[in-house]
Amino acid sequence: MDIRPKITPIYQTSVFKFEDLNELESYFSEPGSRYLYSRNGNPNSDELADAINRLEGGTGAIATGSGMAAIFAAILAYCQAGDHVLCAADIYGGSSTLLNAELSRMGITVTYVPFEQFYDLQQFVRPTTRLMLAETISNPLLRVADLGRLAEECHWHGLKLVVDNTFATPVITRPLALGADIALHSVTKYLAGHSDVTAGVVVAADEAIAARLKQIGVIYGLTLSPMESWLAVRGLKTxxxxxxxxxxxxxxxxxxxxxxxxxxxxxxxxxEQHPQHALAAKQGAGMFGGMMSILLADDAEAVNDFMRRVKRFPFAPSLAGVDSSLSYPLGTSHRALTSEQQQNLGITTGLVRLSIGIEPVEELLADLEQALA
Known part of the structure; x- marks a missing residue:
């Protein structure tokens, strides 16, 4: 029977069969010719990685079990014990926690760079500095990095630029085309898009780094499961x-x-009043994404009242699903920062992050209007 499904089946298997030793040897001598063990590779996770690699214009990619795993893999692709990393001060709290709490234990140190000093890194660079980690559009204050300019500055100092492109997606911005060395995503968010997948992806501009990422994924066991991969591929199509x-x-x-x-x-x-509006319009193909933050009164009860009154924006500490939601950076994504860091970044009691869904916009407006009344 000739079976040719239009949609890739779910290869829900941990291991693949071999006929004999000759097939085993061909697996090792001809990389990519067949599958052995799903941690090493699976048709579903490869399909997802290849699809996002094409969207980002990379030379290779890996799909990981979460966005955090993607950040971890991207940093390890360039760093080892004794190395130093630069990181945007205005960044997802999980990224800073990974650097502070875990990678520091592996001997990788970090210095945080204020947004205003992105394009003059001289004072932050050490002989051991290997890379700069930044976001296309920052979480949670939606600052937009000039990736072309930042890539030039990093490369001038011999650094690699690693860009978290989660908020923008490759539909809006393609960091590799602007000079970045790695683009990564929490696939959980826009790429899968339906709040039912936890996944990540790392895309490399250089073939050698793509191979290194593959090695990291296999050895550390970061590989994404077949079912999650299949769901993410389905979401990616829209x-x-x-x-x-x-x-x-x-x-x-x-x-x-x-x-x-x-x-x-x-x-x-x-x-138009956003400080990087012109840059965002140029770098983002005229689209600005679905994320925003708003500042209410710096009073916890005022925020609580808003959260209780709003109906179409459930308090769900994630983002980018087809249904709208809201989050509270001070108490969730950036909770691990010190009070001083939170204040310096403008993450205060009244800051609420909104993830705007694809529902009829009139319904969303009416809900926000009654909640703020």
């Missing part, structure tokens, strides 16, 4: 249309909130 809808809704809502007396500040690069 990425372009979803990003357009997220971006459209977010711009309408940001404009509404920017004129609302109950909102002190709106952080969204699609607004």
């Amino acid at each position: 990425l372009r249309v979803r990003v357009r809808e997220h971006s459209h809704n977010a711009l309408v809502i940001a404009s509404f909130l920017a004129n609302h007396t109950g909102v002190r500040e709106v952080y969204y690069p699609g607004l």
Whole structure:
């Protein structure tokens, strides 16, 4: 029977069979010719990695069990004990926790670079500095990095640029095309898009680094499971249309909130008053994504009241699903930072992060209006 499914089946198996020793030897002598063990590779996880690699324009990629695993793999691709890393000060709290709490135990040190000093790294660079970790659009204050300029500055100092492209997605920005050496994602967010997958991906511009990432994934056991990979591939197929809808809704809502007396500040690069609006428009193909943060009164009860009243934005500490949600950076993603770090970054009691979904925008506006009344 000739079976040719349009959709790749789920290869829900931990191991693959061999006919004899000759097949075993061909596995080792012809990489990619067949599969042995799902930690080493599986058709579903390879399909996901290859699809995102094409979107980002890389030379190779690996799919990992989470976005955190992707960040870990990207740093290990370039670093070993005794090395030093630069990291954007305005970054996802999990990234800084990984660097501070775990990679420091492996002998990898970190210095945090304020956003205003991204393009003058001289004072931060040491002989042992290997890379700079930054985000295309920062979490949670939506600052936009000039990736081309940052790549030039990093390469001038002999550093690699690793970019977390989760908020932007390759539909909006492709970091490798702008000079970055690695682009990574929490696939959990926009790439899968339906709040039912936990996954990550790392894409390399250089073939040797792509091979090193593969080695790290196999040896550390970071490989993504077949079922999660299949779900993420399914979600990825609607990425372009979803990003357009997220971006459209977010711009309408940001404009509404920017004129609302109950909102002190709106952080969204699609607004003309955003400090990096022109850069975001140029670097983002005219789309600005579905993420924003708003500043309410710096009073916990005022924030609690808003969270209880809003109906279409459940308090769910993640982002980028087709359904809208909200999160609270001070108490979730950036909880591990010191009070001084939180204050310096502008992560205060009144800061609420909104993930704008693809529901009818009129319904979202009506819900926000009644919640802020």
